[in-house]
Amino acid sequence: MPVLIAHTISEATEILAENPDATILNGGTDLMVEVNFNHRHPSSVLLLRNVPQLREWSIDSSQQTITIGAGVPYAAMETGAIAAAVPALAQAARTVGSPQIRAAGTMGGNLGTCSPAGDTLPVLSALEATIHLSSQDGERTVPFGEFMVGPKKNSRLQHEIITAVTLPVTGNRQGYSKVGVRNAMVISVASACFAIVDDTPRLAMGSVGPTILRAVKAEKFLAEATKDLDNISDEIAREFGEIASTEARPIDDHRSTAQYRAHAIKVLASRLAVRGTAS
Amino acid sequence: MSSVKTKRDVLGTSSLRPDGGAKVKGDFAFTSDLHAENMLWGATLRSPHPHARIVSIDTTAAWKIAGVECIVTADDVPGQLTYGLISSDQPVFAKDVVRYMGEPIAAVAADHPETCRRALAAITVVYEVLPVLFDPELAIGDDFEPIHPDGNLIRQQRIVHGDTSVVGDVIVEGHYVIGMQDQAFLGTESALALPDADGQGVEVFVATQWLHEDQKQMAACLNLPTERVRLVLGGVGGAFGAREDISLQVHTALLALRTSRPVKMQYGREESFFGHVHRHPATVWMRHHATNEGKIVKIEARFVFDGGAYASTSAAVLINGVTHTQGPYKCPVAVVDGYAVRTNNPPCGAMRGFGVVQACFAHEGQMDKLAAAVGTDPVSIRLMNAMETGDLLITGQPVESVAPVARLIRETNEIPLPPDLAIDANELDLPGGSGITAERKHIRRGIGWGVSIKNIMYSEGFDDYSTARCTLSDGKVVLKFATSEVGQGFVTLAPQIARSVLGVTDAVCDTIDTQIGSAGSTSASRQTWMSGGAVDGACRLVRERLFELVGAQQNIEPIRFAIEDDEIVDTAGTFRMSVIEASQGITISETFEHHHRKTEELDENGQGNCHVAFAFVAHRAVVDVDPELGLVxxxxxxxxxxxxxxxxxxxxxxxxxxGIAQGLGLAVMEEIIVQEGRVRNPSFTDYLLPTALDAPVVVARMIEEYEPQAPLGAKGVGEPPCISVTPAIVAAIRDAIGKDIDRCPVRPQDICL
Amino acid sequence: MSTNEFYSLKVNGVDHHVSDAWIGESLLYVLRERLGLPGSKGACEQGECGSCTVFIDGAAVCSCLVMAASAVESEIATVEGLNADGTLTDVQEAFVTEGAVQCGFCTPGLVMAVHHLLDENDSPSELEVKEALSGNICRCTGYGRIFAAVDKVVAVRRGALS
Known part of the structure; x- marks a missing residue:
């Protein structure tokens, strides 16, 4: 039976151990495009969609964290308690594809594919999310920064499945922006997530490098330029954006130009730094 | 005694689509929904190179795959090896050389689409890559070796009109670039071919714009008598020009004939981008001379249309472009040079607007420059120059059509502007949408204008006609025609005509196929006029015969009869009889061929009455722009x-x-990106079409002025909406940001960098 | 070509058996080519047009992106199942009367999307309608008459309720 359906995480890891070549399928919104376009011909598939555990999420109020199952669809992140806990994630989830894609696609899929244009990934990067992996050998966690290692490359081992993501619940000083040429259903030309975590500014950038990039110089600049992160001046915000744009490593492709992408990062970063503040 | 009459859907009412119920239920049979017993699937092998010599094609391995029933290449084409709408210059399969990326090389028939894909992968083609002619300017001179026996210049046309020594007080000049747009109909190319039992003929269900033209080209390539290639219109999922050329028709029929089995072919979206022609990308230079007040005294222009590898309708597109240089404005003098050239880029041909879109983008950019140069506004400059019935075009042709240009501009200008963007506007109302890229304070609003003239129907001496048959029996009418219904609604209109002319209620359309004379193409905004005229003519002939019959029975001169609602009435007496009663037990059937008036070819100076009629439209666009990010x-x-x-x-x-949505697409997002002959974005992920969140509020006024030349007084309405909305939107962007933009689609970097 | 020997799909409440299928077949392909349910249309193969919208366990998704053999434990609903008695639903009726249908290729997917929207939200705002339908491309209508059809259904349902 080439479609192997798991109903629990342990069943899934067992199947994967026995079928190391199986392609992992959850929402299908990435994999099936490749199959339909004749780019991939899976010989067997491990279906995770029917594992209820993967569709769960929970907030740990003592740790101030939220853990979201890899099978939670984007649509579930757009509103409600997940959106309240991680507003930037809700904003990112809302920009993924179409409503139909958001009903099927999952964060596990976004992580599994690990495209530099993956919409939720800048949020995971800025918030320094932890990725949970499970296999017959047990469970392990990897920080996002070590998880995504290249364009469409991650450090998941072949016999592991992505089970969940843990993010800090840090309050509302976070935001996500994505530039696309259409007002809906569009692949990111440039995206950014800005967040203040433990009074430290963070900025992650999507679609402007081989992986999601952290703008470490810009973060450092901002941390040093002001003590009042709720009151960033336009001038400081502008410089913050300019520094971030120098940290982007965009390329020219059919979706945009490197020059525009770097420019867009500058604008998004500076706008995000002051979004929701008085200025 | 008065009787209560049921409301009949005659002309002038919003009669509903007869196929609407089936379409909303998913019951309507699009060509891709068709099946036949014992059916095979067909698929096409295409060139990965824009220009290469084919050294060898080896199909041995593919033949060995279980389920593969047939493989055909150029060597298997029994008749003419090429086809084409105007000139037959495009190979059914490339033989020695491929001239564009995606050119068909072979086709296979197999038991499953996946078997087809594997068979295609198993065919080995050895190519010798050749230099790619991708710059249309290089195709004009002798700078590049001809890439086709017919040469690199498809057509050149010059227009010289009036006293060309005139120089204006004010001169404005611009270079404009129009990108390659795709028709992007949703129902991709599809056909089902059923071979005749004797193997000497084939029936093909196909989604096309012109059954008889396909039939003619297919018969030539298949080496069959025309009557042995019978075409039936399968349900068509949109067209917009892209189904005017042959795509998979010959391939599917050939595979069916070779296998003696039904064969179905259907392109996926990626293949569809390679399988049909696109809107010509073009560069247009224009220099307008005007008086100090802004009256146009002369226009100079140069057009280059990139036709891609094969001619398709490029020659006609070029003529439409150059003859519409002036737009809907008076212009006494013109010098225009136009070129349609062959390159190794994707072939281009018909798309809604057909050459006029490119001209309009340039002339409307020029009108705004002129307004700025003479210190007036976009509305005044257009009103000052507005064309009227009787004016001469730069081809010397008088505009005999109703030409209410000034009225269109005034009425558009009367439509209230939308309210200002609210201080607390929802992010979905801002450029960037759910990407939340901006706040209200970042946004600037702009207003822009576009006005256009469009020739409707075919030009340059083509004897264009349409055929229809009307059969009345027992109060019911059946209409037969070969007019392609592609979504435009001719199947709604035709019964309306019959109801109006004949007083019937029950009027239906017969199968649309080649079992009647040609209807011409569903293009050039022509079917309401041409096939509407044919249906009207056929219905009138039937009415005459009915009046004669009733007249003989009642001893009343037929000339005294008229149809009033659903009755035949004696206009000089008291006799009345319902049409249902009058036609009980009889059958009257008449066929009518409607021809439009003759047109002429252009002479070497581009002079001549080459067009039939014209339609006009005005657009005013209001846009919100994020100038820093370049989003609109x-x-x-x-x-x-x-x-x-x-x-x-x-x-x-x-x-x-x-039409407005398609024009919006060309203005701000739709472009096939071609780099050195290679298409970079053949998918709906990267070729962006407007979504519901991109759709503007449309406030439309239909300006009704009866067109005396038209059989029903109605002009075609399909093309004008998409033509001047593009320059209007781009003008509004310019207005919002105060920066010149000379290309469409406008990309974010064109605005902000 | 790997095949699943046999599997069953529950579509519109009826179990359908599929055999000798290739593993990569999408639900759209199986519905159309194997189960005789061609109402769902394919126009992009990548979830960028919405023409193939079906409900899986109540969620509106693109059937071109569902691996058919993976839907064996799900309830699938297609446009053919909207009204088993052959009459038109209020949404379908409004699409016809308001002029929301031209070529009709996008129509079944849009009808499904509108039903889904109005099942979840009986009085959507203009922007909620647009966002909910932003995954369904229509190339013919420019969406104006589609919005009019949605407005009509909302108004009629409201009238029927009040």
Whole structure:
């Protein structure tokens, strides 16, 4: 039976151990495009969609964290308690594809594919999310920064499945922006997530490098330029954006130009730094 | 005694689509929904190179795959090896050389689409890559070796009109670039071919714009008598020009004939991008001379249309472009040079607007430059120069059509502007949408204008006609024609005509196929006029015969009869009889061929009455722009369109709104990106079409002035909506940011960098 | 070509058996080519047009992106199942009367999307309608008459309720 359906995480890891070549399928919104376009011909598939555990999420109020199952669809992140806990994630989830894609696609899929244009990934990067992996050998966690290692490359081992993501619940000083040429259903030309975590500014950038990039110089600049992160001046915000744009490593492709992408990062970063503040 | 009459859907009412119920239920059979017993699937092998010599094709391995029933290449084409709408220059399969990326090389028939894909992968083609001619300017001179026996210049046309020594007080000049747009109909190319038992003929269900032209080209390539290639219109999922050329027709029929089994072919979206022609990308230079007040005294222009590898309709597109240089404005003098060239880029041909879109983008950019140069506004400059009936075009042709240009501009200008963007506007109302890229304070609003003239129907001496048959029996009418219904609503209109002319209620359309004379193509905004004229003519002939019959029975001169509602009435007496009663037990059938008036070819100076008639439209666009990020949201399109007589208000509105969305696409997002002959974005992920969140508010006025030349007083309404909305939107962007933009689609970097 | 020997799909409440299928077949392909349910249309193969919208366990998704053999434990609903008695639903009726149908290729997917929207939200705002339908491309209408059809259904349902 080439479609192997798991109903629990342990069943899934067992199947994967026995079928190391199986392609992992959850929402299908990435994999099936490749199959339909004749780019991939899976010989067997491990279906995770029917594992209820993967569709769960929970907030740990003592740790101030939220853990979201890899099978939670984007649509579930757009509103409600997940959106309240991680507003930037809700904003990112809302920009993924179409409503139909958001009903099927999952964060596990976004992580599994690990495209530099993956919409939720800048949020995971800025918030320094932890990725949970499970296999017959047990469970392990990897920080996002070590998880995504290249364009469409991650450090998941072949016999592991992505089970969940843990993010800090840090309050509302976070935001996500994505530039696309259409007002809906569009692949990111440039995206950014800005967040203040433990009074430290963070900025992650999507679609402007081989992986999601952290703008470490810009973060450092901002941390040093002001003590009042709720009151960033336009001038400081502008410089913050300019520094971030120098940290982007965009390329020219059919979706945009490197020059525009770097420019867009500058604008998004500076706008995000002051979004929701008085200025 | 008065009787209560049921309302009949005659001309002028918003009669509903007869296929609407089936379409909303998913019951309507599109060509891709068709099946036949024992059916095989067909698929096409295409060139990965834009220009290469084919050294060898080896199909041995593919033949060995279980389930593969047939493989055909150029060597298997039994008849003419090439096809084409105007000149037969495009190979059914490339033989020695491929001239564009995606050119067909072979086709296979197999038991499953996946078997087809594997078979295609198993065919080995050895190529010797050749230099790629991708710059249309290089195709004009002798700088590049001819890439086709017919040469690199498809057509050149010069227009010289009036006293060309005139120089204006004010001169404005611009270079404009129009990108390659795709028709992007949703129902991709599809056909089902059923071979005749004797193997000497084939029946093909196909989604096309012109059954008889396909039939003619297919018969030639298949080396079959025309009558042995019978075409039936399968349900068509949109067209917009892309189904005017042959795509998979010959391939499917050939595979069916070779296998003696039904064969179905259907392109996926990626293949569809390679399988049909696109809108010509073009560069246009224009220099307008005007008086100090702004009256145009001369226009100089140069057009280069990139036709891609094969001619398709490039020659006609070029003529449309150059002859519409002036736009809907008076212009006494012109010098225009136009070129349609062959390159190794994707072939280009018909798309809604057909050459006029490119001309309009340039002339409307020029009108705004002229307004700025003489210190007036976009509305005044257009009113000052507005064309009227009787004016001469730069081809010397008088405009005999109703030409209410000034009225269109005024009425559009009367439409209220949309309210200002609210301080607390929702992010979905801002450019960037749910990407939350901006706040209200970042946004600037702009207003822009576009006005256009479009020739309707075919030009340059082509004897264009359409055929229809009307059969009346027992109060019921059946209409037969070969007019392609592609979504535009002719199947709604034709019964309306019959109801109006014959007083019947029950009027239906027969199968659309080649078992009657040609209807011509569903293109050039021509079917309401041409096939409408044919249906009207056939119905009138039937009415004459009915009047004669009733006259003989009642001893009344037939000339005294008229149809009033659903009755035959004696206009000089008291006799009345319902049409149902009068036609009980009899059958009257008449066929009518409608021809439009003759046109002429252009002479070497581009002079001649080459067009049949014209339609006009005005558009005003309001856009919100994020100048820093270069993102745009089109807020409102106000439009007044010259429609002649409105025959179905709901259908006309549908054409107006749909055309505007396509023009919006060309303005801000739709472009096939081709780099050195290679298409970079053949998918709906990267070729972006407007979504519901990109759709502006459309406020439309239909300007009704009866067109005396038209059989029903109605002008075609399909093309005008998409033509001047593009320059209007781009003008509004310029207005918002105060920066010149000379290309469409406008990309974010064109605005902000 | 790997095949699943046999599997069953529950579509519109009826179990359908599929055999000798290739593993990569999408639900759209199986519905159309194997189960005789061609109402769902394919126009992009990548979830960028919405023409193939079906409900899986109540969620509106693109059937071109569902691996058919993976839907064996799900309830699938297609446009053919909207009204088993052959009459038109209020949404379908409004699409016809308001002029929301031209070529009709996008129509079944849009009808499904509108039903889904109005099942979840009986009085959507203009922007909620647009966002909910932003995954369904229509190339003919420019969406104006589609919005009018949605407005009509909302108004009629409201009238029927009040």
């Amino acid at each position: 949201k089109v807020v409102q399109i106000a439009t007044a369109q010259d429609v002649g007589q409105v025959l179905n208000p709901l259908s006309v509105l549908g054409q107006i709104e749909g």
